[in-house]
Amino acid sequence: MEITLSLEKTSSTNLSIVVDVFRASTSITIALNKFKQIIPTFTPEEAKEIAKQKNGVLAGERMGKTIEGFDVGNSPVDISNLNTEKETLVLTTSNGTRILKDMKSTVLIGSFINAKSVAKTSLKIAKKNSYEHIDIVMAGWKGNFAIEDFLASGEILHWIWKELSKENNKNVENGFKYENNNDFKISEYGQAAILASRNYENLKKVIANTRSSKRLKELGYEKDIEFSLQKNIIENVVIYENGSLKLLK
Template structure:
């Protein structure tokens, strides 16, 4: 099995794991406790049109801020207070990355790292690519660390897979949990979210393996990957 680490664009036509650690990956993962599906869209205008057509809850942010007229922002801490058949979600980075992926896409984060690693191994044929969303085209340390945590769990099942030094560095960086959490809070995105009053989101997004939910992106929808 080939296992790689990429930025923004997937190298795999088999299975990709999209990682947007602060916050889309965690919001999507936890939303599937209360929603049957998450419908990602790429502009606020598209989200409003979908809400008019389908109803449901509309959530999203730009530059970390809740979009005017939306039910809530991109907050994994707040999502537990909402329930509906579907959640319409647009975010600055994570949902944008989904648009161009040509593989089977799973959603990964710190909070479901072990489970998404195991599910990716179960469904992959020959290539798993962990894809960091970044922030507006730039590297984000929290995505690197979350990717490292996912890669660590893949290695527990596939110890002989040949990782690049880039991927190995992510695994090593993720092993010191106190340093990882500190990096989440001190990252560019973490500081921005704290300024906006979302410190609880940063804390939640840095918790390891608190969910067994794994979202799969099919037919432009995110649903729970079944056993």
């Protein structure tokens, strides 16, 4: 099995894990505690139309700001605090929902908050379907690298590597003893992400000073940053199928 790391566009026709830490993948993962489905859309106009049809909650942002007239922005904290009995969330974002549009692979949603669960589930799906390739896809920002997505991808890749190593009887408990073998190969880009993600306290300090964090702080979303950087607080695994995001059960 080959495991790779990409920016914006997946290189896999098998299985892809989309990572947009600030904030789409975090919002989507936590929102399915409250909603039965999330419909990602690619324009505010499309979101409004679908929300009317589905009697859904309208959520979205552009440039980090809540879109005027929407019920809520792309905030995992605000979405968690919504008081609603509606079953559908219609979501449009600058990055995360946009890159779902042209994917041809099985697509899962990954973040810090569900890294372990999405890693383990990806391997189960790969085995069940005889997939030979898993690709972690960083959303980035306007086509550019975003370090928070790189580090969250490293967290997911760490758990993928750990599970594969256990299966191949490798010692994974006494420090980082990564090695490729005939059964799996993690790209060098992916290996770099794993290594970079291992010091959690340093990771949080670095991300606190990124462009994305500064932008969110200026908009008053500092709590979203803190929420999004929590590791493995939820077991939700989200799959994108037939234009809808739902919990994989």
